Amino acid sequence: MATKTAGRVDRRSGIALWRQIADQIRQAIGTGEFVERLPPETVLATRFRVNRHTVRGAISALVQEGVLRAEQGRGTFIERKRKLAYPIGVRTRFSEGLQGQTRDRRGVLLGHAVEADPRAAGALGLAEAAAVVRLETLAEADGRPVSRATSFFDAVRFAGIAARYAESGSVTTALKSYGVSDYFRMSTSISARHAADQDLADLKLAPGAIVLVTAYVNVDPEGRPVQFSETRFAADLVELTVS
Structure with missing residues (x-):
């Protein structure tokens, strides 16, 4: 009932x-x-x-x-549109996760900066005052915006990663160019909230829309953190599946 x-x-x-x-x-x-x-x-x-x-x-x-x-x-x-199923697991990848559900997938660099962010530095296992690279990115599938992410990387180990991401549209490809052949999800937290103004604009949502939020840390094969991110997904377009 x-x-x-x-x-x-x-x-x-x-x-x-x-x-x-x-x-x-x-x-x-x-x-x-x-x-x-x-x-x-x-x-x-x-x-x-x-x-x-x-x-x-x-x-x-x-x-x-x-x-x-x-x-x-x-x-x-x-409207009964089929939602995209996005898997969250040990090896979470945007393009692979939506394979078979969409034809074209790409990442777009919206902005970047080198800055001090104590929360991000802590998640990456760095000193509190260490510099990190912040990337603001948009993931699209078949021309539709699917998610909006804010990601952080060690500014020393991954100097210039913004340019490499902009060229490839892929975190995986950018990390490989630094010798990170693979990476794994160490932790993920999932929540939901109303979309902020910038996310409304970038994800093309109406005011009041809900986004699913994943905050996570990826590590390389040696267990060193390589990426700390918060990704917002349009809740009416994507459902998260945890494995």
Whole structure:
């Protein structure tokens, strides 16, 4: 039996009402309460105790995000797009993980810097004040943005890695150019949150969209950390599978 969402909004939370409603509609779709189409706007307005304009704002955001499809004169329907399954395991690779599900996969360098970042340095086993290279990257599959990552590398061991990544679009290829023939996932944590403004823009999501977040450390065959990253995936496009 499908579970019914509460249908309440908190006017004192500081979170826009349309965003709260969009989240609850998304949840109702996930639980199977809404299967093929949404109830009429008037019904939703009564359910959430808001005006129809606020309901329209929530629906518009979910249409832009690709969760819903509005048809003039017929109503609002739920899009049942197949999600990409992205495996998280000992040897996690973007291109290999989506092989067989997409035709073309590539990484794009959005920006980079050499800086001090104590959290990243600690994850990489470096001194707190050690310099690290930060790469801001976007992963695309068949022309669609799939994930947005912030990655850190030892600035001494991997000097110039930004240029090598920009040329290849692959962390694996860039690391191989430094003699790292293979690498393995040492740890991964997974969470979910609302997408930040920059992730909304880069992943082409509507305000209020949810992203799945993986924070992880990769190590070389000798066990030395080579990469510390946080990757954000569009939750309505990708599902993470842990093995």
